[in-house]
Amino acid sequence: xxxxxxxxxxxxxxxFGLRDxxxxxxTAAADIIDNSIAANADExxxxxxxxxxxxxxxxxxxxxxxxxxxxxxxxxRYGAPERENLASLGKFGLGLKTASSSVCRRFTxxxxxxxxxxxxxxxxxxxxxxxxxxWEMLREALEPHEEEAWEExxxxxxxxxxxxxxxxxxxxxxDEPGGTKEQGAIKRLRSSLKAHIGLIYHRFLDTDDDRQRNxxxxxxxxxxxPWNPFYPEKSEQVLSEPQQVIDITSVDGESTGQATxxxxxxxxxxxxxxxxxxxxxxxxxGQGFYIYREGRLINxxxxxxxxxxxxxxxxxxxxxxIEFDFGHDLDEAFYVDVKKSHILFxxxxxxxxxxxxxxxxxxxxxxxxxxxxEVAAEAVLNHAPANVSIAExxxxxxxxxxxxxxxxxxxTITNSxxxxxxxKQPVQNNVDKKSLFVDxxxxxxxxxxxxPALRSVETTGHVPGVQINKHHEFYQKIYLRxxxxxxAVQGMDLLLWAFAVAELEYVNEEMAPIFADIRxxxxxxxxxxxxSLPMPDEEDxxxxxxx
Numbered sequence: 317x318x319x320x321x322x323x324x325x326x327x328x329x330x331x332f333g334l335r336d337x338x339x340x341x342x343t344a345a346a347d348i349i350d351n352s353i354a355a356n357a358d359e360x361x362x363x364x365x366x367x368x369x370x371x372x373x374x375x376x377x378x379x380x381x382x383x384x385x386x387x388x389x390x391x392x393r394y395g396a397p398e399r400e401n402l403a404s405l406g407k408f409g410l411g412l413k414t415a416s417s418s419v420c421r422r423f424t425x426x427x428x429x430x431x432x433x434x435x436x437x438x439x440x441x442x443x444x445x446x447x448x449x450x451w452e453m454l455r456e457a458l459e460p461h462e463e464e465a466w467e468e469x470x471x472x473x474x475x476x477x478x479x480x481x482x483x484x485x486x487x488x489x490x491d492e493p494g495g496t497k498e499q500g501a502i503k504r505l506r507s508s509l510k511a512h513i514g515l516i517y518h519r520f521l522d523t524d525d526d527r528q529r530n531x532x533x534x535x536x537x538x539x540x541x542p543w544n545p546f547y548p549e550k551s552e553q554v555l556s557e558p559q560q561v562i563d564i565t566s567v568d569g570e571s572t573g574q575a576t577x578x579x580x581x582x583x584x585x586x587x588x589x590x591x592x593x594x595x596x597x598x599x600x601x602g603q604g605f606y607i608y609r610e611g612r613l614i615n616x617x618x619x620x621x622x623x624x625x626x627x628x629x630x631x632x633x634x635x636x637x638i639e640f641d642f643g644h645d646l647d648e649a650f651y652v653d654v655k656k657s658h659i660l661f662x663x664x665x666x667x668x669x670x671x672x673x674x675x676x677x678x679x680x681x682x683x684x685x686x687x688x689x690e691v692a693a694e695a696v697l698n699h700a701p702a703n704v705s706i707a708e709x710x711x712x713x714x715x716x717x718x719x720x721x722x723x724x725x726x727x728t729i730t731n732s733x734x735x736x737x738x739x740k741q742p743v744q745n746n747v748d749k750k751s752l753f754v755d756x757x758x759x760x761x762x763x764x765x766x767x768p769a770l771r772s773v774e775t776t777g778h779v780p781g782v783q784i785n786k787h788h789e790f791y792q793k794i795y796l797r798x799x800x801x802x803x804a805v806q807g808m809d810l811l812l813w814a815f816a817v818a819e820l821e822y823v824n825e826e827m828a829p830i831f832a833d834i835r836x837x838x839x840x841x842x843x844x845x846x847x848s849l850p851m852p853d854e855e856d857x858x859x860x861x862x863x
Contacts, residue, residue: 355380370493377469431472631850702809
């Protein structure tokens, strides 16, 4: 061998460089838990602790197979040997090291394979590697806190991983190390990790889910509860059985394996109780693909470039979540990354998924829009200020109503075009005085935003008014968002009333079709212009404005 061709990496620069592989605390912790599951543990316990002086430690203990001295040595090698079980959650032999060093400057592994074996301990200390310039681990005696953690978190056999010198555990440094604010941050970190574990490993945690073996995972003695993002108790799966299996082939046309897919449409949040809404957790960012590798979630939400660019979220798609499963045999086909938290679809698969899911997306959108429109139409706005304002301003230019025929929905009026002009016009008797001039209704079937009307609180004395279509996009998307601002609602009411009165002031047999066309064009254009604007959510509809 020509030794001059051996070009080993600089130990210090590489070990520090590998800290920045894109982990955050939650994804790093999940990588350690993956190793425990791969070692056949059925209990994994995580503990995040901080001393009064602000020194932070994270412990991962399991009751898995454990390792002997050589096994620990191999596990701590960057690029560890391939596991015998290729279906395990481990992948590249880097996870333990890159995940740990992304959070701390020292990480320790303590393990044994049987109750009567002695504990083996080895550690990487990045400061030691930096000072020596060598790929040299540390072999030291167990410290009291490590012995205590082993007793509390591991079984008779198993593995304990300890993160110390945690310089990246929190996103900021606190002026008072170990103080109240830093303690609060640690508490939030525990809660965040517990929720993350509940999602990532929900199939393992759910005792009613037989797709994976059951595992108990705790964070500081609190059990992680499973959270199934598809909410199958209330959701509907819309792909047929044949559509749920995808054959993956290589470039040369040979089969490399199968993936499975299910498309879930969640119920509209407006149909759920508060408890059910918390369980479904329907948000814009929750839509899209949920990718599982060997039963473990590696991607939560987003459309992965299949529909629109990466990171695209569409409000009307918030009810659609796609469950996508594959095994280790398709790792190369989906370009699984080191963190096992991201995949890429081949263009051919993207195209196939785009076609396959069009129907599911269309149905999800229809259900979202249909329910949102129903809820919006039921919302109550306060139109009283506009009615009061019109009633108190009697000198505005408007036609005189000579007589009406409720049965024929027609009237005779005198306006700027002449006297006693007969027109076809909505006529309403016995209306509420509070909505005499402006009224939002749900029975306009023409699709127009507004319709002029002649209205009276009795059977005579009709005056010009306007009916506003509660089902039109302008009412649902603009009016309802303005409900907390009484002036905005009043201003729009007065504008539409003025349009309606102007039409009645100049209408005649010849002009009636032209005015009708104007209303139709304005209403249609508004509908098109507002198509991409999402329907108001619960927060938009929460404030009753000036009522």
